[in-house]
Every structure is written in C-alpha cells, then in structure tokens.
Amino acid sequence: MKLKFNYRIILKYLFIPGIILTVAGLVVGLTTKDWSILPLSLVIAGGILLVSWLLFLLITGRSFWNKRSTQAGTNALVSTISLITILGIINFIAVRYSSPIDLTENQLFTLSPQTQEIVKNLKNPLKVWIFIKDTNPIDKKLLENYRRYNQNFEFEFVDPDTNLGLTKKFNVESLGDVYLEYGDKRQLAQTLIAFNTPQPLSEIQLTNAIEKIQRDYTPTIYFLQGHGEYSLEKSQQETEGSISTAISNLENKGYKVEPLNLVETGIPDDADTIIIAGPKRKLFDQEVKELKTYSNQGGNLLVLLNPNTETGLETILEEWGVKLDNRIVIDGSSSLGPAIPLINSYGSHPITKEFSNGMSFYPLSRPIDTVKVDNVEATSLLVANDQMWAENDLESEELTFDPTQDIAGPFDLGVALVRQINPQEENQNQSSQSSSNTEEKKTENPTNSPLPDDKKDNKQSDAVNQKTTKLETNKNTESRIVVVGNSTFITDTLFNQQLNGDVFLNSVQWLANQDDQPLSIRPKEAKNRRINLTPLQGGILTWLTLVIFPLLGLAAASVTWWRRR
Known part of the structure; x- marks a missing residue:
C-alpha cells in the first residue's frame, strides 16, 4: 500500500x-x-x-x-x-543606554561628585594598570564607571607572571599593585592584596592618586603648634582629642603636612597654607606679627577658633573685616542638642558649591560677622538658619532667644576672604623684613657669627632672592583666609561625619591655590553591614528559613484545600 x-x-x-x-x-x-x-x-x-x-x-x-x-x-x-x-x-x-539606580545608603556604586569632576577634567590620557592574576568583576565595574565620564581614562588588568616586561617597567613589588600612568609619570595608587587578604579597589585611594599625579609640585601645609592646639598624631595619652584623621586625609590627597612652632623656626618659605586649629592660649606678639606679615605677602591662613578664647589673632582678622563674637550658637531645631548646630545652608563659593542641602555640624560654635573693608572680598561659607541664634546667657535654665542680648539667625559660622596684593610692595616688605631680621641678629649676637658680615649679608640677600623667585613662580597676586567659629569639627570623632571633612579639605585645597582641581564631595568608605552570628544562631536561622517556614506554608495551604474540598 x-x-x-x-x-x-x-x-x-x-x-x-x-x-x-x-x-x-x-x-x-x-x-x-x-x-x-x-x-x-x-x-x-x-x-x-x-x-x-x-x-x-x-x-x-x-x-x-x-x-x-x-x-x-x-x-x-x-x-x-x-x-x-x-x-x-x-x-x-x-x-x-544603561542607567543603573544606586539604592545604597552612601551611594557606594555611584562615583562621588568629586571623582566625577576630576575624571571629567582629565585633559590627557591616564591609564590604570592592575597587576593581578584574577580579575575582580567589582573592580572592573568600578573602573568602567570611571571610563564613562572620560575616554581619556583607560585601564588594563595585567598578569605579572606572563607579562614580565610591564612588571619590570613599573617595578611591581607585590601582587595586586595598582599603578597610574600619566604622561611620563608613574605612581602606585593601591595594593589589592595585603597580608594575603584580597581587598577591593578603593575609589577614595584611586581618586586621590589621580588628583596627586596631575600636580606639578607638592603643596606644603603647616599646622601651628605650641598654644594648646590639637595633636597631629593620635595618642592614648591625648585627652583633648587629635586631628590625625584630617592629617592622613591631607597626605592621601598629596599634601605635605608639617607642624609649625613660630617661636623656634619662624614661617618657612615653602608654606602654602598655615592652619591654626583651636588654640587655647594667646599667641606671642612676635608670632602674631609674623602671621600678619605672612598674610600681607600673599600667604594663606585657615583659622578655626572656638568661643571664649582670646588668641591674639583678632588684630589680623579685624584688618580683614572679620569680627568674632563670644556668644554660643544655639540650634532650636537640632536633634543632636541645642549647642550642636546643624548647617545645611551654604554660601556661593567654590568650597561649598557642590554641597547642596548636605549637612555638617559644629558643636559649641561662635558666630562670625564681617564688615566691608577696601580690597577685601568676603563670602559666606556656613550659614546659620533662622531657627538658630547666638546665646549670651548660658547659665539660664532655659535657653530661649532674648532679642536684647542674643543675635538672631541667619548669620555666618564660616567665611572665606580674598585680598588682592601688590607684588612690588610685597617684595619690598620682604626685603625690609629680611634686612631688619639681619640687623636684629647682628645686634643680639655680634661676635658669634661664623661668617664675615659681607658674606652673611650676601647669604641673607640670596635667601630674599630665592623667596622672591618662589613668589614670582607661584604668581601669588592675592592672599586668602578662611575663618570658622569652631575647630572641633575636624577632630577624629567628627571628621568623617556628614560633610565635616569635605568642608575642611575643600578649604585647604582652595587656600593652597589648588582650586584648579574640582572642589566637591569626596568618596565615602563602605560601611560594614555584616551580621556576626554564633553557630547556634546560624543553625536556628537555617532551620527557620529552609524547614519551618516552608512547612508552615504547606500546612496552611493543606488546611485551606481541605476546607474547600
């Protein structure tokens, strides 16, 4: 068929x-x-x-x-x-056209505003070399986020065992070394393996390294010491607190940080910025005079002064039109306490322009007033809102605003000031100052000089010429000062809270004339969200999730089926 x-x-x-x-x-x-x-x-x-x-x-x-x-x-x-x-x-x-949404608390998977601006402003190619055998997908994703903002940013993972040429070129010493290459510069940014423990690529360290490698020189920041200021190093014996976290952040950003004792050394020629953080005792007249001369010659000062403290700096600040008030700022709406004002209003200035409505707080602060002074431009940085006032009577049982004694907000807690200077007058002042110093030294010790007078004068003249050359190279045509009526916000316990550290670091960067780099909000460290469970707790959690809860659901479904049958 x-x-x-x-x-x-x-x-x-x-x-x-x-x-x-x-x-x-x-x-x-x-x-x-x-x-x-x-x-x-x-x-x-x-x-x-x-x-x-x-x-x-x-x-x-x-x-x-x-x-x-x-x-x-x-x-x-x-x-x-x-x-x-x-x-x-x-x-x-x-x-x-992927656009991921980052729902983490600190936006860990989103580059910080500072990182975005730094990468966007890369004018020349920069390449990141990661010398490691196995590629971490999280590190690769982070580097891809960098590259999204600028095609001048490149990266490459290199196996140091198979590519000996690059390993020798960068002098790689440890597995996991991360190097930056920018023109003819090479710089170690991070090591991803420490004590045989893998670590993720850090946005903070990478961004700081990118910022550092673009600088032509290392700015030097001096912290005034000798008047009860905060310790620069953390110590168990230190009871007043330290600012070691602030110091380490400055060093990570490529600054050279040194202590300064004006009685012993005077102001060094390489001082880009001098920071006066919370002195508790009055400065000597000679110290104030040196700081005043330094400021008049184009030097930059960051002055952080707590209430009820006479420092001797008032005469310098008055010349800039800054008046300090000894009243204590009270915040009637603060959840941290009335004497801890929360600031979320900032002035229009490069230091704070990216802060938006972010918060920073300043325990036991004093208000700052400014008056008009010729050739000085003042800009508000930290602005108290209308819920705050400056309290005069702290012994009262109830802190209430008294219009006859207190100052109502808004007012400033921090200001930035700029004064134009005349380079010719500056050099003349330097020469006259050096000459007067030479005469003083001759008068004080005429017989102990190891050099003849003419050679000593030549040496002093050479020092003046070197200083003048340095100033001409830096082209300092203006002097800058930032004044904040509080110093505790940069201590170790408060530095990383909210925007406190950003206020400090941006102020230093602006004062050191490094504002060609973006001033913005720095990257944040990831918080440890792990829950440490005991073996008993882990066993109970396993039984609950894998056995008990599924059986309860099955039992409820069986009962429902039996009733409807």
Whole structure:
C-alpha cells in the first residue's frame, strides 16, 4: 500500500519552522554581535519559509482566511510577534543606554561628585594598570564607571607572571599593585592584596592618586603648634582629642603636612597654607606679627577658633573685616542638642558649591560677622538658619532667644576672604623684613657669627632672592583666609561625619591655590553591614528559613484545600 504524500499539510504549517529559524538567527546575531554565515543563513532560511507559507495561503483562496480558526491563529501570531519585538527593543535600549539606580545608603556604586569632576577634567590620557592574576568583576565595574565620564581614562588588568616586561617597567613589588600612568609619570595608587587578604579597589585611594599625579609640585601645609592646639598624631595619652584623621586625609590627597612652632623656626618659605586649629592660649606678639606679615605677602591662613578664647589673632582678622563674637550658637531645631548646630545652608563659593542641602555640624560654635573693608572680598561659607541664634546667657535654665542680648539667625559660622596684593610692595616688605631680621641678629649676637658680615649679608640677600623667585613662580597676586567659629569639627570623632571633612579639605585645597582641581564631595568608605552570628544562631536561622517556614506554608495551604474540598 502506497502512502500519498500531502504537500498541502506541509505548506499549511510551514510558518512554524520559519519562525523558529528566523528567531534563532536573530538571537545568535544580536547576542554574539557577529553576523557571520550561520545567523544570516538561519534568518534567510526562516524568511524563505515564511514567504512560502504566505504564498500558499494566498493561492489556496479566501476560504482559508475566512475560517474562524485562521483569524484566531493570526491574531495570536501577530500578538506574539509584537510582544517579542517590543521586549527586544526594550532590552536593546536598556543594554545600549544603561542607567543603573544606586539604592545604597552612601551611594557606594555611584562615583562621588568629586571623582566625577576630576575624571571629567582629565585633559590627557591616564591609564590604570592592575597587576593581578584574577580579575575582580567589582573592580572592573568600578573602573568602567570611571571610563564613562572620560575616554581619556583607560585601564588594563595585567598578569605579572606572563607579562614580565610591564612588571619590570613599573617595578611591581607585590601582587595586586595598582599603578597610574600619566604622561611620563608613574605612581602606585593601591595594593589589592595585603597580608594575603584580597581587598577591593578603593575609589577614595584611586581618586586621590589621580588628583596627586596631575600636580606639578607638592603643596606644603603647616599646622601651628605650641598654644594648646590639637595633636597631629593620635595618642592614648591625648585627652583633648587629635586631628590625625584630617592629617592622613591631607597626605592621601598629596599634601605635605608639617607642624609649625613660630617661636623656634619662624614661617618657612615653602608654606602654602598655615592652619591654626583651636588654640587655647594667646599667641606671642612676635608670632602674631609674623602671621600678619605672612598674610600681607600673599600667604594663606585657615583659622578655626572656638568661643571664649582670646588668641591674639583678632588684630589680623579685624584688618580683614572679620569680627568674632563670644556668644554660643544655639540650634532650636537640632536633634543632636541645642549647642550642636546643624548647617545645611551654604554660601556661593567654590568650597561649598557642590554641597547642596548636605549637612555638617559644629558643636559649641561662635558666630562670625564681617564688615566691608577696601580690597577685601568676603563670602559666606556656613550659614546659620533662622531657627538658630547666638546665646549670651548660658547659665539660664532655659535657653530661649532674648532679642536684647542674643543675635538672631541667619548669620555666618564660616567665611572665606580674598585680598588682592601688590607684588612690588610685597617684595619690598620682604626685603625690609629680611634686612631688619639681619640687623636684629647682628645686634643680639655680634661676635658669634661664623661668617664675615659681607658674606652673611650676601647669604641673607640670596635667601630674599630665592623667596622672591618662589613668589614670582607661584604668581601669588592675592592672599586668602578662611575663618570658622569652631575647630572641633575636624577632630577624629567628627571628621568623617556628614560633610565635616569635605568642608575642611575643600578649604585647604582652595587656600593652597589648588582650586584648579574640582572642589566637591569626596568618596565615602563602605560601611560594614555584616551580621556576626554564633553557630547556634546560624543553625536556628537555617532551620527557620529552609524547614519551618516552608512547612508552615504547606500546612496552611493543606488546611485551606481541605476546607474547600
């Protein structure tokens, strides 16, 4: 018996292999992004089958299209194709123009505003070399986020065992070393393996390294000491607190930090900025005179003064139009306490322009007032809101605003000032100061000089010339001062809280004339969210999640089924 082969049945269902082949070809081509012979052949074969099927339907007549089953099937086919097409377009757009949403508390998967600005401002190619065997996908994702903001940013993972040439070129000493290459400069940024323990790539260290490698020289920051200021190093014997965290952050950003005792050494020639942080005793007149001369000659000062403290700096600040008030700032709306004002309003200044409504706080602060002075431009930095006032009577049982004695907000807790200077007058002042210093030394000790007078004068003249050359090179045409009525915000316990550290670091960067680099909010460290469980707690949690809760759900479903049966 011969079976008659029915071609009509095959043609009737020809669309099924046609759709399968077409979809398979599109998936292979879009996934691999390689439209080679295989995906093209699949798409063409599927298209031929679909066209053949459509021709068969047209030839067989209208009766086929009038069938109810045909109409229902066609509607289902069109709906399916439309849905697949829409989903494909959505996925294509999502992959091509991805915009991730970071829901973490500190925006850990989003580059900080400072990092974004620094990378955007890269004018020359910069490459990150990671010498490690296995690529960490989290580190790679972080570097890809950097590259999104500037094509001048490049990175490459290198196996130090197989690429000995690059390993020798960068003098790699440890597995996991991360190096930056910027022009002819090379710099170690981080080591990803410490004590045989892998560590993730740090945005803070990488951004600081990028900022540091672009500098032509290392700015030097001096902290005044000898009047009860905070210790620069953390010590167990230190009861007044230290600012070691602030120091380490400055050093990580590429600054050279040194203590300064004006009684012993005077002001060094390489002082880009002098920081006076919370002195508790009055400075000597000679110290005040040296700081005043330094400021008049283009030097920059960061002055952090607590209430009820006479420092001797008042005469310098008055010349700049700054008046200090000994009242204590009270914040009636603060959740931390009335004497801890929360600042979320900032002036329009490079130091604070990126802060928006971010918070910083300053325990036991004093208000600052400014008056108009010729050739001095003052700008508010930290602005107290109308819920704050400066309290005069702290012995009262209830802190309430008294308009006859207190100062109502808004007022300033911090200001930045700029004064234009005349380089010629500056050099003359320097020469006269050096000459007077020379005469004083001759008078005080005329017989102990190891050099003849003419040679000593030449040495003093050379020092003046070197200082003048340095100033001409730096082109300091203005002097800058930042004054804040509080110093505790930079202590170790408060530095990393909210924007406290950013206020300090941005102030130093602006004072050191490094504001060609972006002043913004620095990256934050990841918080440890791990829950440390005992073995008993871990066992209980395992039984609850894998056994007890599923059994309770199954029991509830069984009871419901039994009742409805």
